[in-house]
């Protein structure tokens with residue numbers, strides 16, 4: 001609890017795959033206090049929650065939607081429940097990569113959760129290797145024009161905005177911008193990203209990081225959030241107006257839904273058969289177009305012990321050993337694990353062995369991607385000719 005009596009809150013925002021979960025994981029391991037964590041994923045499978053749940057029991061997941069719009073009520077219910085339980089010192093909310101920070105933050109400033117909580121810091125995690133390309137490149141209009149354009153802007157149904165605009169909104173409202181993935185670019189590029197971010201938001205504290213490794217206090221105790229200042233930004237006014245269901249210029253009710261607004265879609269491919277490892281490696285090397293972010297758990301043929309974790313963010317595609325399939329344990333340990341995880345999606349024949357891949361992107365060919373994944377599925381006892389994936393936890397396959 002801080003001076004004003006509320007439990008402090010940090011909201012982590014940032015583009016799809018920028019490194020929010022990695023940063024959260026670092027906080028959970030290194031913070032000097034008990035954290036409660038709320039993880040929001042736009043897909044119907046919350047892979048992020050599963051990853052950080054390995055670190056702590058106090059992880060709540062909100063899936064299949066975005067907490068700044070369609071899951072806002074669920075967020076409100078969960079933060080109120082956590083406040084009643086009071087078993088933590090600091091709340092960290094990880095928004096989905098398509099959330100705007102303002103509507104989430106407003107829940108803690110003027111909304112239902114303003115009494116028990118005290119918003120401390122809005123953090124935006126930026127991937128320095130892709131930020132300028134997304135904001136300045138392609139279809140995106142100039143950043144100044146984005147800001148000028150926003151307040152009176154009329155958005156018609158079906159019209160989508162460039163993803164760069166979302167990134168700008170996430171940066172404009174931030175108290176701290178974490179310039180992450182500094183290992184992927186040279187100092188000149190980091191300097192250029194820093195200049196661009198300063199021009200968008202001169203008051204934010206900019207912190208450079210690799211793999212979200214940052215002094216926890218920078219994100220937990222910045223004490224920088226100031227409602228009067230942030231509520232003057234165009235991004236805040238725009239997002240709060242939408243969240244409150246203002247009417248658009250056409251006279252129709254304008255639901256704020258970033259997924260529709262930015263044309264971002266997601267779907268999940270599931271299977272109860274293993275993937276042929278060689279074919280899957282080829283798929284990762286020749287990855288489908290339009291996918292911005294994908295992640296999941298896969299069962300590889302010939303590997304009945306280990307589950308594999310797949311991560312793709314922009315051009316980077318990685319596969320690591322995730323853990324052990326419960327179905328591969330001896331019977332007594334299986335039973336114990338199943339009692340400990342009553343929600344486990346258990347198949348009579350294959351147990352928890354499965355393929356579960358979430359694809360998030362713009363203009364993806366869903367039918368083709370599904371077909372490609374299905375064509376890689378083989379029988380569990382199929383003979384495997386190539387297996388390029390690691391079998392040790394500290395090794396990574398990079399496509």
Ligand SMILES: Nc1nc2c(ncn2[C@@H]2O[C@H](COP(=O)(O)OP(=O)(O)OP(=O)(O)O)[C@@H](O)[C@H]2O)c(=O)[nH]1
Nearest residue numbers: 016017018019020021022097180181210211311313
């Ligand atoms: N090279 C490099 N990779 C990173 C860094 N930080 C995170 N990654 C990798 O980037 C990928 C995405 O990281 P996440 O932390 O899951 O990103 P996220 O922002 O939580 O993603 P969403 O929740 O899907 O939006 C993973 O493969 C991470 O291992 C970094 O500083 N450098």
